[in-house]
Amino acid sequence: MNCAALRLSFILTLSCEDQAGIVAAVTTELANLGTNIA
Structure with missing residues (x-):
């Protein structure tokens, strides 16, 4: 498995x-924390 393809998404409320x-x-x-905010 390609680790670059693994992406976790979260919703913060x-x-x-x-x-x-x-x-x-x-x-x-x-x-x-190094997160990506999109």
């Missing part, structure tokens, strides 16, 4: 109070 910067904070952490 968050629930919290609306506040400035929450999307930036979450996406920054995901980027720091």
Whole structure:
């Protein structure tokens, strides 16, 4: 099996109070983990 063809997909759902910067904070952490956000 070609490992490059193996791709996992996840859906992340968050629930919290609306506040400035929450999307930036979450996406920054995901980027720091090396995830691909599409």
